[in-house]
Amino acid sequence: MSDVPAASGSLIRVRRFGWTRGGGSRQVALLRYLLIRLLLILPTAWLLVTVVFFLMRVIGDPISAAMGGRLTQDQIEQRKEAAGLNRPILTQYWEYITGFLHGDFGRTQDNQAIGDVVITYGAATFELVFWGLLVAFAIGVPLGRYAATHRDSTSDAVLRFAAVLAYAAPVFFVGMLLKLIFSVWLGWFPVGGRASTDVELALQHVSPKTNILIIDSILYGEPSYVLDVLEHAVLPAVALGLLTGGIFLRLVRVNLIQTLRSDFVEAARARGLSARVVTGRHAMRNALIPIITVMGMCIAMMLGGAVLTETTFEWKGLGYQLAEYLRARDFIAVQGIVAFIALLVAVMSFVVDAVVALIDPRVRF
């Protein structure tokens, strides 16, 4: 295309996607934007890990955390020296970064490989966040749609109030109430944990072991185990999902209301399509776009909020483990987990932006 401006410095060969003049240059800009975003993921993660590295050194060391109060200061200093903690900080940083680039993420203080730790606990958090999101979508989207189409009615008021309430209550408070009502008083669900003791023991011997218990229990092949795992997932998923569900509800409602007023919806109505079809097929798709945008942030928020849910419901995942490592000042473990989370968030953010850029013709770069 002759009108691809030379000054854009396109790094890629352009393929023609259409015959119209507008189509080609947009595709170039899109690909260029996405490529830059992709390339920026690594520097973002690196920046974060570096900041965390230096910050962790400010707040104390793992030996003092573990041995303080039982050994003399001299003994602690000796041990710190032996562990190599007194070397120049830049040397330690360089060693860490070069190891990182070779795929050696270090070992925790109690001698576990960081990669193993991240995978094992990450799988647990992934399962929790998955169930939580499922609940959030199941609550937020249909209820948000209902609220939007019945705007300013009593049910709209009740729903919005409930959504705000779900957001306002601290998640560990909600967790406690759920435990109290559904476990202790009603006895419908277990108090915590990911599975009953027997089931958990049995699932240790599954191959391949994913640590995503619902998958493991299906692989194991015992239906009662699958039920057990699902039973244990209910309360934590609801606690986590209520919070996000409330946010989704309000988002869907607001964006659906906006979309319902737009021109193309009026046009659809004018063509005689029923309200249900208009809302369901035409408006909802547009209204879901902002939710996708927020998803990246939501996942990050869930990872953060997960530590509270994980502690309340004995769901030992990455959030909980990160808090433990922070308490123990285990530098390497914290850096490793933060790096992983940073990469995850960056990738999610990129995917979300790419999806939105692709499907929403209004987005410009």
Place this chain on the structure above:
Amino acid sequence: MVAAALAGCGSGRTDEAGSGAGLVVGTTDKIFSLDPAAAYDNGSLLVENQIYSYLLNFAPGDTTPKPDAAEKCEFSTPTVYTCKIKSGLKFASGNPLTAKSVKFSFDRMLKINDPHGPASLLGNLDKTEVVDDLTVAFTLKVANDQTFPTILPTQAGPIVDERVFPADKVATDDEVVQGKGYSGPYTITSYDKNKLVEYQANPDYQGILGTPKNSTVSTKYYATSDNLKLDLQNGAIDVGYRSFTPTDIDSLRADSKVKVTDGPGGELRYIVFNMNTMPGNTPEQKLAVRKALASSVDREALASAVYKNTYQPAYGYVPQGMTGAAEPLKQLYGAKPDKTLAAKFLADAGVATPVTLNLQYNPDHYGSSSSEEYAAVKSQLEASGLFKVNLQSTEWVTYQKERASDGYPMYQFGWFPDFPDADNYLSPFFGPNNFLQSHFENPGINAQLTAETTEADPAKRVELLRKIQTDLAQNFLPTLPLLSGKQVAVSKPGVSGVDQTLDGSFKFRFTVLSK
């Protein structure tokens, strides 16, 4: 239809793991390492108690070390402690347990000297030598160290298989579980670190703990004591051990669905005084302030109101129930707060009242009730009219950095014993180069400490231990003991044996439990 599909996916099993979890014990402690060279914490101790054997160990209910893997141990010369090992012992790996294994275990602990390990407990060990296939000789630096036999059952003493464990580095948990280089009453059949561990009775064990009364035990790890308690009340687990809050224990005692058992505990809670920075212009005034404080705290109120009797008042430096315990502070300063006496101490030394105190504590390292404890202490001290207390709390890592560098004039501290000997409450605290680092050092006390650690006659030793405590309480008061702890375990009614293991050795053994 779904069930059929699910049943069809059943190809994932590797092997049958056995018939379920057996007796389930819940705890909130965390395992640090299965390798003894790197394990110096309560969570790892619980595992070591079950899977390792020791030269000497404590039988349930006994606080004198008796032979476990050894046949006989004694001082062959004042500086050499010799142990003869039983013959025919094997590790769970199948390898024989010989004097070489013992030498290997102690050598590697000192060689690896892991920053998280208990090698400091072997401070008096010079070298370990193999005399013959079944005899081992420990050469000590200080002669006639009466505490050495009590160190053998501690976390410094597990015997490991020299063919399985690396000599110069720490083994990973997986390596330990796979290698089975241990010889205790149980073997580990399933290991999910800090989540679920399963033990099976070891038929080859020939030690002092005898045959386990159950064949399978599992330990379930909890993030909060709340969940531990709820699962116990629901019947999801059988025993809960470490740690419950006082409020929990109070309501559990009233619950007929569970049984609360307690036993002597070794934990000590006290206030440390920085001899230089504490209030008072001269050493005499500082001592007067300390004495006045000793007469003003209401330990019984702390024990009953704050801790709901899971702790008892401590009037001496060694907890009651331990050999050599004494209660000098009762006679000297009163069992109950005595305002007149406290005022007299201060007036005699010319200290102006009210004395302003900056008292520091840590909110979570010594249990979550520390804030209640110190709020009560503050109230008690201020009720006497003699003190004004500023209470402050700091997070743990900063806390013990500050306290060791004169950051706090008075601060909370606690101690959990390494081994059940009175000296473990005295030398580390008041001896030369002690860990308190509060600028307390007295040659007279040092001499008395050396005397008691090397006194072979038990009766004479007890006298010396009591005398040291009286001396400290009367003339120095470098710390103010407040409370000593009890071990508490909660169990379902059908479970028996819990009371047998809550003894003065502070080792929780699964071997005596059954349901």
Place this chain on the structure above:
Amino acid sequence: MSTATVKRRRIPGAGLLSMTAGLQRITLITGLVLVTGFVFVAVFAPLLAPYGLAQNSADGVAFVPQQGPSAEHWFGTSVRSEDVFSRVLFGARTALLVIVIAVVLSLLVGVPLGLLSGYVGRWVDRVLVLVMDAIYAFPTLLLAIVVSIVVAGGTSSSLGGMLSAAIAITVVYVPQYFRVVRNATVAVKTEPYVDAARVTGASTARIMFRHILSNVTGSLPVIITINAADAILTLAALGFLGFGIEPTQAAEWGYDLNKALNDVSNGIWWTSIFPGTAIVLVVLGMTLVGESIDETLNPLLRTRRAVTTVDEKETADD
């Protein structure tokens, strides 16, 4: 510019109130009542509370710990024998202080950075966006620990604790303000009046702060209310994770709630329900206010066109 824009002195927000109707008005009013109530309690806590925040005895008689609500103690007593009602009231002070510090700091840092990034663009923009994205993934807990140690020396003193929580919240929220202001600036900077200002020789700073700032602050009120709501929730979460403020120094809902969680399964409900409800009500109030502002000012959501004053505001904003 319409000649009819004579600036009359109005109560801030009165215009907003008059723009609402029906449900929106009720929402706004409820929110405002809750927020005003909160601020009132926070300011007048020492006068309203029957006992001190760490008081555990009166006239020489110690309070009984963990007693249920009674005539002397409307909300019962806590595990430290304190009066729960007094602590809830004093907790409002702590919460208000943290919110104010967090919001002020976030605005001071986030808005100028957003303006700068949006207006100047180029590599400055790229770098700042990168940095802000990195902050999204930053674990709040680590931040809280670091700030707590650096600012307060790890002590849970009153000011130290509040400052640490506030700074931790600020760092997490700056990217939000930054992003919103930056996007709005990018949209606005191509407007003719900005060109005009540049042509007449105005400095970059003057352009940013005089001309652009007032036009990009539209979404800020909503973010402020969300930020404030989050500040309290983060404070509560930090209290739950062990970074609360020492109870004899200041009352904090999150800390009390954390302590109370253990009580609940033992049948003691009053130590958790009251602080928990306090948190919920305040966050509810702020979120309702934020939602109402959004509903009212967002032209796509407005339900009815009100009087001419609204149109003028609309043209000025767009």
